[in-house]
Amino acid sequence: MIVPDQPSDTASVALHYDELDLAYRRIWGDHVHHGYWRRGDETPEQAAGQLVAEVERRLGIEPGQRLCDIGCGYGATAADMLARHDVSITGLTLSAAQHRIGSARSPRFTCLLRDWLDNGLDPGSFDGAYAIESSEHMTSKPRFFGQARRILRPGGRLIVCAWLEGEAVPAWQVRHLLLPICREGRLPSMGSRKDYLEWASAAGFRLMDYQDVSREVRRTWSICLARFSQSLFSDRGIRQLALSRATTSRNFILSLPRLILALRTGAMRYGIFQWEAI
Incomplete structure (x- = not known):
């Protein structure tokens, strides 16, 4: 597991998303997640929707179910699912900007401004x-999984899309890529596939x-970097955000080429896990 010298806490994660709210939405x-290119010719918007569809497929959604969106961002994923399924979704975010x-979003979507590790949700009250x-933003990965198991009924599914440490990553990639990505992206740690499997089990x-x-x-990330570069010239708000010393999270700009x-080198992997609560 990759752990930076100064791991982030929940307050710094919330500040990151609140400060960069304008940049995330405009760029x-x-x-607030990767796109998924099946064919390669999809637009970024289509690709983002396809990642949602992949999660949706793995959940095996049935009418009337209660679902939980752990780290729901702006609620866009929940809105997509609610447009296609007769379910209810409860989401949690640390960001006040995202919560607003x-x-x-929808009367069937409850958005809570709350830390997942102290969520207060009823045990066994969700189907997925x-x-x-x-x-990645959780200060304790074992507690992340422990809370997920607590709120799910037996047989409920948990789908996790995660940034992962690659296998046998050389020291220079850890030092110059993974550790800075954790610091700049406010990730308290980055686990490997093996770590996730052990924590979940x-x-x-x-x-x-x-x-x-x-x-x-x-x-x-190539698309994000290109859009950001263009925005520096065309968007005054993005330019002020990027250049202001008051923006404590602006060093995330450096993570774009690192990501x-x-x-591309395999130092970081992106995995989709599908689990069942036993």
Whole structure:
């Protein structure tokens, strides 16, 4: 597991998303996660939707179910699912900026401004849960899985899309790619596939499937870097955000080229896990 010298806490994660709210929405959109290119000719918006569809497929959604969106962002994923299924979804985010938008999504979507590790949800009250690139921000990965198992009924599914440490990563890639990505992206740690499997098993989950989709998602960061570069010239708000010393999270800009290189070299992997609560 990759752990930076100064791991982030929940307050710094919330500040990161609140500070960069304008940049996330203008540069990438309401889906705060990677795109998934099946064919390769999809638009970024279509690719982002396809990752949601992949999670949706693995959840095996049935009418009337209660689902939990762990780290729901702006609620765009939940909105997509609610447009296609007669279910209810409860989402949690640390970001006040995301909560303001997510709260207005749908009467069947409850958006909570709350730490997942202290969520207060009733035990066994959900039929399924998903975490799309939010487990990375958890200060305790074992507790992340423990809480997921607590709120799920037996047989409930947990789908996790995660940034993962690659296998046998050389020291220079850890030092110059993975550790800086953790610091700049406010990730308290980055686990490997093996770590996730061990944490989930210990919490009471059975693995149903795992897929490495690093190749299918890596185009995300090249697009983000190109859009950001263009925005520096065309968007005053982005320019002020990037250049202001008051923006404590602006060093995430440096992670854009690091993420491109980390995914292309295999230093970082992107995995989709499907588990069943036992």
